[in-house]
Amino acid sequence: MxxxxxxxxxxxxxxxxxxxxxxxxxxxxxxxxxxxxxxxxxxxxxxxxxxxxxxxxxxxxxxxxxxxxxxxxxxxxxxxxxxxxxxxxxxxxxxxxxxxxxLLHKSVNVASATGADELEITLDIVPSEDDPYALLTALDPYGEQLAQVKVAPNFRLTKASAATWVENDFRRPG
Known part of the structure; x- marks a missing residue:
């Protein structure tokens, strides 16, 4: 057979x-x-x-x-x-x-520091057993990247935390 x-x-x-x-x-x-x-x-x-x-x-x-x-x-x-x-x-x-x-990708919209534009703030978590982290990114209304910083993977992205990051000239939180 x-x-x-x-x-x-x-x-x-x-x-x-x-x-x-x-x-x-x-x-x-x-x-x-x-x-x-x-x-x-x-x-x-x-x-x-x-x-x-x-x-x-x-x-x-x-x-x-x-x-x-x-x-x-x-x-x-x-x-x-x-x-x-x-x-x-x-x-x-x-x-x-x-x-x-x-779970790994979050996004909020907040006003720019001048208040003239709305920015998209994204948080992209990069899971890794050795070194997990997240990237906090600011995008202008045209999708151009204005800033990006590495943050802890447990960073909590809210409208308030995003607005604070923008107000602090995109300095790394915490």
Missing amino acids: PENSLPSSALTAEDEAAVPGVQQDPRLWRDDGWTARVIKNEDDDGWAVEMIKDGEPEPALVGPWTMGRDKKNPKPLDTSAFNTLKKTASEVLRRHEQQLHA
Whole structure:
């Protein structure tokens, strides 16, 4: 029997990684940069499905999977189920990316020192295990950088802290 036609329950993780391209088995589908794998649910007697994006160490999505007609084995994966799982897992990853972006990038608008223009003040946190920091940046109404200083990653950007920084001629806070 060729390697590609082995039942997915007979494939080990190493075997799965060695099978390139599209794969459409009842318990393992691989296509378009994603792998769907039906697994035994560790929490109960049922089944679960995990969606893993190629190159990622952890699944983007793990959820319950429907039992088959015999009430023992899982329902086989099919094109429709795979496409739905792929869409849902992609949305989960997108939400995680948006949440991370919101945590690491903040922005407020304040009046310039002269009061003639409105400035955008941004805080971009650079996470690092060794030396985390943040960049506090002032941009004019045309998006040109007026000033930038390195601050602590826990610097709290508010309208008041931004206005104080502008009033102090962009000197490093604290």
